[in-house]
Amino acid sequence: MNVPRPSWLLTSADWDTKLEVWSLRTKVGSVEGILRKLQLMGQGLDRDTVNKIIREAELLPPALARLTPPEVQDWLKQMRPELRTVLEPSAEKTLAEQEAQVRHQARLLEVARRWKKEIFVPRLLDRLIEDLSRSMMSSSSATGGYERSGEGIIELYCSVEKDEDTQWLFHGLCSHLHTSGHSDVVDSFGQWKSIGGAYMGACLALVSEVETEAERRTGLAICPDSQMPGRTPFFAMTIAADALEYHVSQGKRGLIEICGYTMDPSEDPRVLRFGAYGIAVGSTQGLKHCEDAHRQLIAHHRGAETSERLKQVVSKRQKLEALHGYIMEQLGKLTQTDFVKGVCELCH
Numbered sequence: 624m625n626v627p628r629p630s631w632l633l634t635s636a637d638w639d640t641k642l643e644v645w646s647l648r649t650k651v652g653s654v655e656g657i658l659r660k661l662q663l664m665g666q667g668l669d670r671d672t673v674n675k676i677i678r679e680a681e682l683l684p685p686a687l688a689r690l691t692p693p694e695v696q697d698w699l700k701q702m703r704p705e706l707r708t709v710l711e712p713s714a715e716k717t718l719a720e721q722e723a724q725v726r727h728q729a730r731l732l733e734v735a736r737r738w739k740k741e742i743f744v745p746r747l748l749d750r751l752i753e754d755l756s757r758s759m760m761s762s763s764s765a766t767g768g769y770e771r772s773g774e775g776i777i778e779l780y781c782s783v784e785k786d787e788d789t790q791w792l793f794h795g796l797c798s799h800l801h802t803s804g805h806s807d808v809v810d811s812f813g814q815w816k817s818i819g820g821a822y823m824g825a826c827l828a829l830v831s832e833v834e835t836e837a838e839r840r841t842g843l844a845i846c847p848d849s850q851m852p853g854r855t856p857f858f859a860m861t862i863a864a865d866a867l868e869y870h871v872s873q874g875k876r877g878l879i880e881i882c883g884y885t886m887d888p889s890e891d892p893r894v895l896r897f898g899a900y901g902i903a904v905g906s907t908q909g910l911k912h913c914e915d916a917h918r919q920l921i922a923h924h925r926g927a928e929t930s931e932r933l934k935q936v937v938s939k940r941q942k943l944e945a946l947h948g949y950i951m952e953q954l955g956k957l958t959q960t961d962f963v964k965g966v967c968e969l970c971h
């Protein structure tokens with residue numbers, strides 16, 4: 624899963640909690656003492672978490688060390704002499720630094736808004752899957768797409784995480800989420816990428832399964848070009864898309880209700896269309912046979928005895944929609960605020 628996670632991060636405690644623990648570390652010293660103080664303050668952290676938060680201070684990048692209060696900086700300098708040159712004598716933030724931080728916050732919110740616009744749930748008949756079925760194993764558009772991230776693994780992505788102009792800020796935003804108790808948004812995004820990729824792969828396998836069945840029922844192979852008699856790739860794709868929409872919506876909608884079958888007798892060669900999709904080419908009689916087979920296959924895949932593969936695709940799509948809905952909701956809340964909590968290495 625290719626989602627940024629700062630390497631120094633060992634706990635899901637938010638930045639303010641970490642500052643609290645580090646500050647107590649400078650005042651009371653022992654872990655025992657920190658635990659007692661935290662308990663008195665009504666903050667129930669366990670020993671393991673406190674130990675890990677102290678370890679985080681040892682790993683903290685210099686840019687973040689600069690964001691800690693003076694007493695913590697003094698402790699950090701003792702523990703890590705290499706930070707002495709980075710951490711200048713504690714001073715109030717300059718006006719320029721304050722202004723830079725305001726600009727940084729505005730940019731983080733821009734990136735969050737763009738992220739929210741770009742996240743998507745791929746549809747089976749999208750251009751994406753058409754490209755995929757032509758074995759072009761990557762796609763790009765202004766907002767995102769999918770790509771091969773390893774041997775046979777497809778992942779979804781949003782442009783905001785890839786564009787040179789925004790990828791550092793995107794990493795920064797993820798760090799802010801990780802350090803403000805919202806790691807779950809970044810983790811859900813990682814799942815969206817991988818489950819989305821698995822979903823697209825499963826869609827392709829489903830189309831190929833329907834394809835085999837279609838060939839058996841019609842006796843017609845896929846026509847190599849649109850002038851030759853035969854089925855087009857849309858024959859199986861539209862059946863698979865109908866089955867998927869039908870099962871995902873629990874029988875409420877499918878393609879056949881909106882896509883009728885048409886054939887223009889003046890066209891040469893004759894084409895059988897299902898909605899806008901040319902699904903077969905051939906003689907009038909041959910196309911009638913194709914239409915019957917198409918109808919039968921749609922009815923078969925809508926039935927209770929659906930294939931295991933179709934069930935898997937439906938389940939992945941439902942998971943993907945739930946993840947998409949959750950991320951949209953969280954980013955919606957975030958973009959309605961004017962301040963992104965947490966910290967990143969780009970903070971001032």
Ligand SMILES: [Zn+2]
Pocket residue numbers: 727795799965966967968969970971
């Ligand atoms: Zn930041």
